[in-house]
Amino acid sequence: xxxxxxxxxxxxxxxxxRDMQPDEQPREKLLKYGADSLSDAELLAILLRTGTKGxxxxxxxxxLLDRFDGLRNLSRQNWQSLKVIPGIAKVKALTLESVFELSxxxxxxxxGDQVKITSPDDAAAFFAPRLRDLPHEEFYVAFLNNAxxxxxxxxxxxxxxxxxxxxxxxxxxxxxxxxxxSILVAHNHPSGYAKESASDINLTNRIIESGKxxxxxxxxxxxxxxxQYISFRxxxxxx
Numbered sequence: 001x002x003x004x005x006x007x008x009x010x011x012x013x014x015x016x017x018r019d020m021q022p023d024e025q026p027r028e029k030l031l032k033y034g035a036d037s038l039s040d041a042e043l044l045a046i047l048l049r050t051g052t053k054g055x056x057x058x059x060x061x062x063x064l065l066d067r068f069d070g071l072r073n074l075s076r077q078n079w080q081s082l083k084v085i086p087g088i089a090k091v092k093a094l095t096l097e098s099v100f101e102l103s104x105x106x107x108x109x110x111x112g113d114q115v116k117i118t119s120p121d122d123a124a125a126f127f128a129p130r131l132r133d134l135p136h137e138e139f140y141v142a143f144l145n146n147a148x149x150x151x152x153x154x155x156x157x158x159x160x161x162x163x164x165x166x167x168x169x170x171x172x173x174x175x176x177x178x179x180x181x182s183i184l185v186a187h188n189h190p191s192g193y194a195k196e197s198a199s200d201i202n203l204t205n206r207i208i209e210s211g212k213x214x215x216x217x218x219x220x221x222x223x224x225x226x227x228q229y230i231s232f233r234x235x236x237x238x239x
Contacts, residue, residue, distance in 0.1 A: 134190060145181050194226070
């Protein structure tokens, strides 16, 4: 988890990048050995370009990684949070947030322009990049046609780090507006706890019953919990 105590950057002060051996300098190392030879801090240093007085760009990158306990937690931050390190001003922080967002979109793009969801794995592959690293809960409904092609999706609610309030009539209203033949719903557990709660089960049952009344069945409810996911269909919680 992210460290919450006052963060001391003095221990990161050191020599300038220009004083390092060529094989230690990130850009030269990238040119000679390729991107996969660089550490997380060295890759961040190339994005940040320059350090600050008393702290070179590699040490500033290491400080960022240490402050947020690694790349995964760092990638969850907004640009305002990233400015905690001296020398990481608005432009650099915005650059990092943009890169993190691009990495999510690259994962999404790998699914192709036409997404067909016929299994829990397909559903999790679609929702995981959107939900996996969020610090708060979000709830989505996705719309499928008769061929199980995704025709759209909509965020229904956003809450805190433990729960979000979902309006079932709004879920069904969106399903009707988007002419869905069936729907999927998904939300995340920011804690990474891969277990459905009693309220998750209750909500799912309410959506199922509402769908029966209007002829739009619920195909699955996916919960993204870190690198894991839960499928209500796989657990026989949807029949």
